[in-house]
Each structure stands twice: as C-alpha cells, then as structure tokens.
Amino acid sequence: MNDCIFCKIVKGEIPSNKVYEDEKVLAFLDIGPVNKGHALVIPKEHYVNIYDIPENLLKNVIAAVKKVSKAVKKGVNADGINLNMSNDPSAGQVVMHFHMHVIPRFKNDNLKLWPQSKYKEGEAEEVKKKIKENL
Numbered sequence: 001m002n003d004c005i006f007c008k009i010v011k012g013e014i015p016s017n018k019v020y021e022d023e024k025v026l027a028f029l030d031i032g033p034v035n036k037g038h039a040l041v042i043p044k045e046h047y048v049n050i051y052d053i054p055e056n057l058l059k060n061v062i063a064a065v066k067k068v069s070k071a072v073k074k075g076v077n078a079d080g081i082n083l084n085m086s087n088d089p090s091a092g093q094v095v096m097h098f099h100m101h102v103i104p105r106f107k108n109d110n111l112k113l114w115p116q117s118k119y120k121e122g123e124a125e126e127v128k129k130k131i132k133e134n135l
Contacts, residue, residue, distance in 0.1 A: 007095035025064040030036040037076035049087040078104030
C-alpha cells in the first residue's frame, strides 16, 4: 500500500511521535488528538480493518493497546481511557489501515458518549438470531 499514510509512518517516510514500538506493532500520537495523549496503535503490516487482520496479529495489537493505555493514563494523569476503532467509512474510518485509538479521558473534558436507543418488543431476539447465524 504505497499511498497509505500509516504504512509511510511505519517505513519512516513520514515523521511521527512514536510512543511504543515492537517487531509487529507501532503506536504514535494522533496528529488531531481528542485529548492530549491520544495515541493510535497499528500493526506494521497493512490490513484495512478488523475483518481482515489475522487473529494472531490482532493479539499482538491488543497486547500493545493494553501497554499503551496504561502508559497514556499514567503519563497524562488521565481519569480514564476510551478505546475506539472504526471499521468502514460509514462507521467513521478515514485511514484504511487497521488502527485503534487510545483516548485519555478527564472528568471535566466535556466529551459525551454517543446516544443510545432501545429495542422494540421482540426485536432483540430477531437481531440476536441474525448475528448468530453469521458466526
């Protein structure tokens, strides 16, 4: 993926503020942070999203997310951490390279969670059935 910005960061073609790196995973500060300390954790190999990353590599990424989350929380004295991943443009994915956001949260940062809704009578059972049929 020659035009992938995250692949260029991995190759060192674009500078980044690296906070963690191992053989398979890289983490760096987001250039448009929600809060200071907002980091992105990516596999060094190019995979578009959750659907195509191999499970063994996903385990490495999640282990790195845990390390980075602890370091971000302590490093910026955050009250909590949000983990976020968008898959597909309709879900908000902008860079088509698997990445997870580690977002430090503070008691008075004025960020809100997305709105929630409720299932209609019998609807949850129907949705559950459709999901289970596709596992």
